[in-house]
Amino acid sequence: MKTKLFITGSSGFIGFHVAKRYLDKGYIVHGLDSMNNFYDIKLKKSRLKILKRYKNFSFTKGNLENQTILNNSLNKFKPSLIIHLAAQAGVRYSIKNPKVYLNSNITGTFHIIEAARKFKIKHLIIGSSSSVYGANKKFPFREIDKTDNQISFYAATKKSTENLAHSYSSLWKTPITVLRFFTVYGPWGRPDMAYFKFTKNILSGRKIDIYNKGKMYRDYTYIDDIVDGIFKLTNKIPKLNSLKKYKNDSLSHVAPIRILNIGNTEKILLSDFINTLEKELGKKAIKKFLPMQKGDVYSTLSDTKLLTRITGYKPKTKYKEGIKKFLNWYLNYYN
Numbered sequence: 001m002k003t004k005l006f007i008t009g010s011s012g013f014i015g016f017h018v019a020k021r022y023l024d025k026g027y028i029v030h031g032l033d034s035m036n037n038f039y040d041i042k043l044k045k046s047r048l049k050i051l052k053r054y055k056n057f058s059f060t061k062g063n064l065e066n067q068t069i070l071n072n073s074l075n076k077f078k079p080s081l082i083i084h085l086a087a088q089a090g091v092r093y094s095i096k097n098p099k100v101y102l103n104s105n106i107t108g109t110f111h112i113i114e115a116a117r118k119f120k121i122k123h124l125i126i127g128s129s130s131s132v133y134g135a136n137k138k139f140p141f142r143e144i145d146k147t148d149n150q151i152s153f154y155a156a157t158k159k160s161t162e163n164l165a166h167s168y169s170s171l172w173k174t175p176i177t178v179l180r181f182f183t184v185y186g187p188w189g190r191p192d193m194a195y196f197k198f199t200k201n202i203l204s205g206r207k208i209d210i211y212n213k214g215k216m217y218r219d220y221t222y223i224d225d226i227v228d229g230i231f232k233l234t235n236k237i238p239k240l241n242s243l244k245k246y247k248n249d250s251l252s253h254v255a256p257i258r259i260l261n262i263g264n265t266e267k268i269l270l271s272d273f274i275n276t277l278e279k280e281l282g283k284k285a286i287k288k289f290l291p292m293q294k295g296d297v298y299s300t301l302s303d304t305k306l307l308t309r310i311t312g313y314k315p316k317t318k319y320k321e322g323i324k325k326f327l328n329w330y331l332n333y334y335n
């Protein structure tokens with residue numbers, strides 16, 4: 001029988017690509033998304049339209065905070081796997097609108113872990129973020145590092161969801177994998193993210209805001225590598241009391257839950273990233289230099305050895321190649 005996957009945030013950037021991969025592999029997929037207007041709703045509609053072309057795809061428009069809608073659609077669909085990618089994302093927006101994050105990320109995730117318990121889900125995969133490493137100074141970031149230094153409210157809500165998931169996994173033995181994503185970019189990406197805004201503004205001759213003179217590093221991860229990593233994890237279900245098979249395993253000793261980084265394992269200087277964009281677009285950016293933004297971290301860098309040990313994960317896309325692929329899509333989509 002075909003496996004049924006329930007995916008939240010299916011009209012979002014990562015959720016769309018993940019849903020598409022599972023559909024291509026023959027899974028039956030049900031998506032749930034609020035279709036909120038945090039960024040251009042047309043983009044979310046276009047992604048949804050593509051998913052709706054698959055006969056094995058069905059969809060519920062709904063808010064995670066509404067437990068009835070969520071549970072009704074789960075009850076009807078009866079999935080064995082949930083991938084939870086709906087969230088209020090973005091560091092900067094969380095400074096002005098913290099309550100949205102509390103509702104979407106904490107209440108929303110609570111409803112998901114409660115549903116995973118109730119519907120006896122075989123594997124729940126939850127999207128978290130590299131931002132939980134906050135002001136940590138030891139690079140690259142490893143899953144077993146202490147993460148008590150969040151400096152944005154967004155990051156704090158992400159870390160909270162990891163803790164909520166741990167408690168539920170311990171209480172109810174719900175098998176959970178938490179994935180910490182490192183700056184994901186690519187076709188169908190998020191218009192609120194820097195690379196997307198830079199592209200738009202360079203093309204239209206408007207200035208781009210560059211914080212800290214571009215002296216910031218990010219571990220940019222191409223979307224296809226993220227999708228590969230998630231897909232490979234489908235049947236790597238964390239088990240309670242299994243002897244830690246892997247070196248530096250983050251598997252909990254009291255619950256079937258494991259945290260995994262998923263990144264490109266290379267840190268790129270923001271100003272190099274911008275130079276590559278300019279070169280590929282054949283146009284110079286008008287740069288406005290601004291001080292470091294509140295809540296932003298100077299650097300992120302993933303150690304993904306644990307994910308590699310478990311799944312054979314190997315990121316394939318170098319950032320220059322990834323930028324080209326993003327720009328190809330962008331120029332096509334907006335022209």
Ligand SMILES: NC(=O)c1ccc[n+]([C@@H]2O[C@H](COP(=O)([O-])OP(=O)(O)OC[C@H]3O[C@@H](n4cnc5c(N)ncnc54)[C@H](O)[C@@H]3O)[C@@H](O)[C@H]2O)c1
Nearest residue numbers: 009011012013014034036063064086087127129181183184
């Ligand atoms: N893109 C990145 O670089 C990145 C980095 C780290 C972590 N993440 C995490 O990955 C996940 C997916 O992010 P993304 O980049 O695809 O973002 P996205 O904003 O494109 O996708 C999220 C989707 O969830 C939906 N949504 C938001 N709140 C909802 C709610 N309360 N109920 C129902 N639907 C809701 C939105 O409409 C959106 O379509 C999120 O958990 C995000 O925090 C992303």
